[in-house]
Amino acid sequence: MAAPHPDKTPAPSDDWWRGAAIYQVYPRSFADGDGDGTGDLAGVRARLPYLAELGVDAIWFTPWYLSPLADGGYDVADYRTIDPAFGTLDEAEKLIGEARDLGIRTIVDIVPNHVSDQHPWFRAALAAGPGSPERKLFHFRPGRGEHGELPPNDWPSQFAGRTWTRVEDGEWYLHLFTPQQPDLNWAHPAVREEHEDVLRFWFERGVAGVRIDSAALPAKDPDLPDFVEGRDPHPYIDRDELHEIYRSWRSVADAYDGVFVGEVWLPDAERFARYLRPDELHTAFNFNFLACPWDADRLRAAIDDTLAEHAPVGAPATWVLCNHDVTRTVTRYGRADTGFDFATKAYDTPTDLTLGTRRARAAALLTLALPGSVYLYQGEELGLPEADIPRERIQDPMHFRSGGADPGRDGCRVPLPWTADAPYAGFGSRTEPWLPQPASWPAYAADLQAADPGSMLVLYRTALRLRRTEAGLGDGRLEWLPAPAGVLAFRRAPGLLCVVNLAAAPAALPEHDHVLLASGPLDAEGRLPGDTAVWLRG
Incomplete structure (x- = not known):
């Protein structure tokens, strides 16, 4: 096993998160320990020495809970159970401890806006019928129209398609994402109590932090009015009620020295900063920087705006180049349009990977030199490009709900290449991975790059080592x-x-x-x- 970083074993109550380098693991695609084609916790445990050598301070896991995987695990059926495809709760606890022994903390993902339609609460709500207490945990409503045949309102989806689905007894339920992800009613005290108990459950198992998915969405206008562009307040984004919820969460986290990072997509800097007040979230993802084109003036403006947003509340900035939802950096920077927008994703976009790789290497040093914390997405350190997934193998609901126009997000979720000459590039040994790896994948394998002083992997390892040892990097001015x-x-x-x-x-x-x-x-x-x-x- 790799030795822990001697300079990275701080006291539990220090502000490690202010300048941390955090590595995002998408469990299905990181490493396959049992050879069944799906990444798992055994695979992660076997690769912990790699992450220690890379030099990261923490690992953020996208949801590893019991889930039908209608939306990559963001449809959670049980927060206290690890999905059998990934392993067991005992394995998760061992992983958390083994990572801690190497100086690496663990961050888990909580999805407060919705649950899976297979969650016991929702199944009970369907069985109980209209007007029941069970349905009060969600947003069930009668339809409009003469026979209730029309949805209760016209809210747009976070994905394409409808936001309401009608059940057999005639009522409709709200889902801002897929029908398999019914929205919870955060005005109900049981919803709040359950989530705070889930936070305690994972903090007690040793996690250091929680990433909050779609953090600006859970609260809804109780009247569920129609959507009107520009109307303030918005009926379901960035509502003031959220701040009292996150203050309550913060009191839970403080009892365990835990930290929060929120997924907050907001254009208004002042509204964004409210989530980072000292008694709310510790950090929030910086999507303006992530989506910014490769342009000096616009990048400088994004950096200045980000630092200005955070300054009034004393929170550190958080820098991200890519994640499990967006086009990989190497590919994006090799296109004519080097920014990112979900609305402009399209098939057959011309890409110069040589140019994109050169820019991605430069962007790595830019990002790792900025003040605050930084998140790396698995495979970013290998310089992986976006993969073209055959249409018959695509699993992402964004593709299907767009009628096939959107290529979806699977191209950045392809299983990692570890060993160039091993089956499936070392991801697993027996079964083809759940998403197909491109024929070029072995050339990006970690074992080849570790032996190449000019590789992307060596660049990241060197930069992260300097970031730990140079006092002027990380948090600061x-x-x-x-x-x-x-x-x-x-x-x-x-x-x-x-x-x-x-x-x-x-x-x-x-x-x-x-x-x-x-x-x-x-x-x-x-x-x-x-x-x-x-x-x-x-």
Whole structure:
């Protein structure tokens, strides 16, 4: 086993999360320990030394709970049971402990907006009928129209398609996502009590934090009015009632020295910052930066806006380049449109992977040099591109609910390549993975990259090691430096600089003593080429 990081075993109550590097594990696709084609906790446990050597401070697991997997595990049937496809609760507890022994904390995913239609509460609600106490836990309503044949309102879906489904007795239930994910009624005290008990359940098993899925969605206008663009307050996004809920959650977390990271997609900086007040969430994902195109001015604006949003409440920024929902960075940066928007995803988008990889390497150094915490998505450190999934193998409901127009999110969820010459690139040994791996996957295998000093994996390992050992990196201040058009340059601490050239022409470097790390070679004159980043001492 790899040795724990000697400088990464802080006291439980320290603010480790303010500058942490956190690795996102999508369990179905990380590593297959039993060879059945699906990733599992045994696979993760076997790869913990890899994560320790990579140099991350924590692992965030997307849902590993009992689930029909209608939406990749975000349709939870039982929060206190590990899905048998992944393992057992005993294995999860062992994993949490083994990771802790290596200096790596564990973060779990909680989905407060909805549950699975196979959850005992929802099955009881269907059986109990209209007007029953069981149905008060959800949003059941009679339909509109002469015979109740129309949905109760016209709310748009977070996916494509309807947000209401009619049951046999004629009532309709609300689901902002798929019909298999009925929305909970957060005005009901039992819903709040249950979720706080779930938080305690996992904190008592040693998890260090909780990621809150769709954190701005759970509260609904009790009248369920029709949606009107621009009307304030919104009937189901960012409602004021949420803050009292998260204050109550915070009191639970504080009892265990636990931390929260919220998935909060909001354009209003002041509204966003409310979630990060000292008695609410500790951190929230920064999606403006994630979706930003590869453009110096727009990236600088996204960085400045992010830091300004967080400053009034003293919260650290959280930086993300990709995750299990968005097009992988290498592919996105190799396209004409280098930003990200769910609405513009399309098949057969021309992509230059060589260009995208060069930019992704530079983006890695940019992101890891910014003040605050950073999240890495599994395979990001291998430079994996988005995979083309044959239509007959796609499983993502976003694809089906769009009528097949949206390629869905499976392309960033393909099982990882570990060993170039092993079956299924070392993901598992006996059975084809649940999603097919591209023929090119062995070339990205971790074992090949570990032996290549110029690989993406070695770049990430080196950057993360420096991030741990350089006092000026992680949480702290950023000072912009003068730079030519298309170049970003900033100081993190005396003698520690980051320069990123997004322009076509090479750029002269500021005065420095030596190069700590570069995403690519300097030119013959010692200048920084386009789409290249460098960390400097001096």
